[in-house]
Amino acid sequence: MTISFDWGGELPTLPATRVDLVWLAPDDAEAIFEIFGDIEVMRFWSSPPLADQAAARGLIEEIHEHFRARRLFQWGIRLRETGKVIGTCTLYELSMEHYRAGIGFALRRSAWGQGLATEVLVTLIGFAFDTLDLRRLEADVDPDNLRSLTTLERQGFRREGYLRERWHHMGDVRDTVLLGLLRREWMSST
Numbered sequence: 001m002t003i004s005f006d007w008g009g010e011l012p013t014l015p016a017t018r019v020d021l022v023w024l025a026p027d028d029a030e031a032i033f034e035i036f037g038d039i040e041v042m043r044f045w046s047s048p049p050l051a052d053q054a055a056a057r058g059l060i061e062e063i064h065e066h067f068r069a070r071r072l073f074q075w076g077i078r079l080r081e082t083g084k085v086i087g088t089c090t091l092y093e094l095s096m097e098h099y100r101a102g103i104g105f106a107l108r109r110s111a112w113g114q115g116l117a118t119e120v121l122v123t124l125i126g127f128a129f130d131t132l133d134l135r136r137l138e139a140d141v142d143p144d145n146l147r148s149l150t151t152l153e154r155q156g157f158r159r160e161g162y163l164r165e166r167w168h169h170m171g172d173v174r175d176t177v178l179l180g181l182l183r184r185e186w187m188s189s190t
């Protein structure tokens with residue numbers, strides 16, 4: 001048995017409290033560059049910082065292509081107060097056969113420390129478990145990325161494994177902490 005979900009032509013908008021998770025538009029390229037062009041945001045990412053706004057436009061096109069191929073589902077995080085995109089969050093390696101997906105998120109630096117990533121995570125976890133009916137979510141985090149580890153562990157993600165020398169990032173070889181959250185754990189905590 002596999003899960004069936006009708007994605008349609010665009011990602012569904014997922015409302016949180018201060019932000020909405022939205023389909024990215026070409027006009028968001030400037031905001032995307034401000035996020036993924038920042039070396040501090042990209043410190044523990046899997047690709048180098050974007051060079052310019054043209055690269056940000058290319059990234060948005062890639063995000064749309066991945067969605068059409070149902071390979072990767074990446075929402076923009078739009079701050080309600082300003083209407084500006086301040087980050088993105090992702091479901092990747094979504095398996096409808098095995099009821100699982102990976103989860104990822106990034107915010108521009110000026111948005112850190114306000115609980116916004118937590119808000120995003122709660123919304124995306126709810127969508128993954130309640131709407132998509134997944135059983136398991138996983139996250140792949142650099143052991144030195146304490147902000148990300150704290151945010152995930154606060155939602156009940158558990159450290160399940162340590163993968164050595166998994167990434168080659170900006171001239172450095174990096175390990176991974178693999179974390180997992182099961183739907184039954186999430187249900188019993190909410």
Ligand SMILES: CC(C)(COP(=O)(O)OP(=O)(O)OC[C@H]1O[C@@H](n2cnc3c(N)ncnc32)[C@H](O)[C@@H]1OP(=O)(O)O)[C@@H](O)C(=O)NCCC(=O)NCCS
Nearest residue numbers: 041044105106107112113114115116117118141147148151
């Ligand atoms: C990972 C990342 C999204 C976390 O962002 P964040 O803002 O630190 O995360 P949270 O939303 O959990 O915010 C928690 C902080 O907000 C504070 N906070 C303020 N109001 C809050 C609220 N209402 N609820 C929860 N926390 C709140 C907390 O005290 C905490 O501050 P502290 O870190 O100084 O203790 C951000 O660091 C980032 O974009 N990093 C770069 C990209 C990246 O590495 N992504 C992860 C890849 S696996």
